[in-house]
Amino acid sequence: MGEAVARFWREIPQRYNFMGNKCGSCERIFFPPREACPFCRRKSMGKMQEVQLTGKGEVVTYTIIHVGPEEFEEQVPYPIAIIKLEEGPQITGQIVDCSIDDIHIGLKVESTFRRIQAEGYTGAIYYGYKFKKCE
Amino acid sequence: MEEVGIVSYGANIPRYRIKTEEIASVWGKDGRSISEGLGISEKSVPSVDQDTATISVEAARAALKRCAINPKDIGAIYIGSESHPYAVKPTGTIVGEAIGATPDLMVADFEFACKAGTAAIQTCMGLVLSGMIRYGLAIGADTSQAAPGDALEYSAAAGGAAFIIGKDQIVARINHTCSFTTDTPDFWRRAERKYPSHGGRFTGAPAYFKHITSCAANMMNHMGTKPDDYDYAVFHQPNGKFPIAVAQKLGFSFEQIKQGLIVSFIGNTYSGASPIGLSSVLDVAKPGDRIFVTSYGSGAGSDSFDLTVTDAIKDLKRKNAPSIAQMVADKEYISYGVYAKITDLLYWE
Numbered sequence: 001m002g003e004a005v006a007r008f009w010r011e012i013p014q015r016y017n018f019m020g021n022k023c024g025s026c027e028r029i030f031f032p033p034r035e036a037c038p039f040c041r042r043k044s045m046g047k048m049q050e051v052q053l054t055g056k057g058e059v060v061t062y063t064i065i066h067v068g069p070e071e072f073e074e075q076v077p078y079p080i081a082i083i084k085l086e087e088g089p090q091i092t093g094q095i096v097d098c099s100i101d102d103i104h105i106g107l108k109v110e111s112t113f114r115r116i117q118a119e120g121y122t123g124a125i126y127y128g129y130k131f132k133k134c135e
Numbered sequence: 136m137e138e139v140g141i142v143s144y145g146a147n148i149p150r151y152r153i154k155t156e157e158i159a160s161v162w163g164k165d166g167r168s169i170s171e172g173l174g175i176s177e178k179s180v181p182s183v184d185q186d187t188a189t190i191s192v193e194a195a196r197a198a199l200k201r202c203a204i205n206p207k208d209i210g211a212i213y214i215g216s217e218s219h220p221y222a223v224k225p226t227g228t229i230v231g232e233a234i235g236a237t238p239d240l241m242v243a244d245f246e247f248a249c250k251a252g253t254a255a256i257q258t259c260m261g262l263v264l265s266g267m268i269r270y271g272l273a274i275g276a277d278t279s280q281a282a283p284g285d286a287l288e289y290s291a292a293a294g295g296a297a298f299i300i301g302k303d304q305i306v307a308r309i310n311h312t313c314s315f316t317t318d319t320p321d322f323w324r325r326a327e328r329k330y331p332s333h334g335g336r337f338t339g340a341p342a343y344f345k346h347i348t349s350c351a352a353n354m355m356n357h358m359g360t361k362p363d364d365y366d367y368a369v370f371h372q373p374n375g376k377f378p379i380a381v382a383q384k385l386g387f388s389f390e391q392i393k394q395g396l397i398v399s400f401i402g403n404t405y406s407g408a409s410p411i412g413l414s415s416v417l418d419v420a421k422p423g424d425r426i427f428v429t430s431y432g433s434g435a436g437s438d439s440f441d442l443t444v445t446d447a448i449k450d451l452k453r454k455n456a457p458s459i460a461q462m463v464a465d466k467e468y469i470s471y472g473v474y475a476k477i478t479d480l481l482y483w484e
Contacts, residue, residue: 016233074183074476096184097150099467113192113233114184115220125220127188127229 004119008126015128018053018111020089029053031089055111055129057085062095062103071117079103083131097132108134139260140305140442142204142270143451145197146296146414147190148401148462149278151180153474155289161471162284169289174375178292178402180469181278183477185293187216188226190276190407192233194297197456198272199234204299206234210268211241213258215251215275215406216295217324217331219244230274241268248322249371250432251275252296252406257312257438259300270301277405282330283480290374292402296410306448307417307426310441311358315350322433333433339377342435347371347381350437351429358441362386366424369395369412371431373403387427394419400463406432415459420444 013019014032022029023037024047030037031053037044062081065072072078079095081103095103096114109131118125154177156166170176181190191214199206212227219226227242241262245251252275259271276295281287300309321342324331334342347370355361362368368391370378375398382392395412404411409430416426421444428440457465475481 012232017235096182113189113196115186115189116184125186125188127192127233130184 004126005124008124015116016113018055018129020051020053020087021048022051023047024049029087029089031085031087031091051087053085053087053089055085056134057083057109059095059103059105059107059109060084060090061105064100081109081131083109094130095132096130102133110134137264137302138305138308139264139300139302140308140445141417142299142301142304142306143198143202144296144298144414144417145194145199145201145456146294146411146459146462147193147197147276148294148404148411148459149179149181149185149190150465150467151182151469151477152177152401152466153180153469153471157471158289172376173289174379174399175290175402176399177468178290179294179404180474180478181293186220186278187214187218187276187295188220188229190278190293190295191226191230191274191297194274194276194295195230195234195272198297198299200455201452202299202304204270204301204304206236207239209234209236209240209270209272209299211259211262211271212236213243213245213255213271213273215245215247215253215255215273216277217246217248217251217405218278218280219246222327230272236272247436248432248434249373249403249405249408250430250436250438252410253428253430253438253440254432256298256300256440257314260309260312263300263302270299273298273300275406275408275410277407279403279405280324280330283475285330287331287333290398290403292404293407294401294404294411295407296414298410304447304450305445306451307420307442307444310443311354312438312440313350313353313357314436314438315346315353316436317346319346319435321435338373338433342433343371343373343377343431344381344384346435346437347429347431348384350439351385351427354427354429354439354441360441362391362427364425365391365427367394367416367420368392368427369409369416370429371437372396372398372408372412375399397459397463411459417444417448418453418458418460420448422446422448
């Protein structure tokens, strides 16, 4: 079994469904979810609540990857963006189904379910979110 | 008997397209005559990060966006495909998790060549009518395989559609379903082989045409109907010619099958083919419209459905997800070189 199987399995709620969490003390929303709020620290312990995020947001900035890691070599050149989600958190994500010329700061995006990587021809396949332009 | 039918539907078609002429030029063939012969001008191609699981999830999410049902009320997910990403590990588990229907859920993956998706609809109908589940999710999806240079390479495409089957808020009542099944080896893929094999012309008269015409005739006998009673008809579409010929043979007009005939623009999506055709009809259907569907799966069998669109279609938020016409129009062409890279042909057996 690949070493990553258990880690990816634990992260399924966030990778598939944008399950984030909220600090019950200051109400800040986090994605991926955090064990404790880095602002309220001890006060947030036991008060972190699960929050379902929409997976929609806006491109804050982006870059085009021309030399990708091994698992992504077939996809170059491809855009990676920092996306500000509607609920506030900023995350990194790949943008797909979009010509590189169409990507710009402020582009509205929504999540799409994609294959992220696979452990060769025999290992597990990992799925999760990427982003596409909002219709 | 209690009513059962489609509560919502959704589809997904990958964006990449390759033209028939582009494939033909690689093998030194006359692209125009192949395109005209098959009735296919281009086909959809999955990107490296798309497979039957991702297409199924997107189709299921589209179906959920159009209606107001709670995914936790879905009691069963059956996915028909001949390109499940794993040989052992159900695609339905991934879809169930991704739409929030787990864990109180029945799941199994189906395989019956190109008709596994309609077989999944029948299974969900039975479970809903028996009261075992409230809603069932039936999906037909494929990223079909074709050996390089084989005739199938011009048609084997990617796409799928999902149907939520239930008893309440039905947008298309399923009046009746029946099947016609025999042992006919017209097309197959042996265990652990990458590409399918087929019987060439044997896939026509004794396979596709015999099963579809027999099943469709049985359906019209059961229902006491004739082709004129239907507003739309959808037949399995392995190429652009067969469905037109089978419709003609049965007495349906081209006008009746036109809306559900998508193969010319995206190729044969195998388990997704009849479901995508039906989705295209549901995109435009009005209350009272009657729809005739007959799928076909090699090996071989056909499933027929007689449906009536209800007033509830007006409340279905069809615009909450892209229509088949929108997905057909949203495309990006690729060369055969890129096609070979992303469909793993460079590592073929």
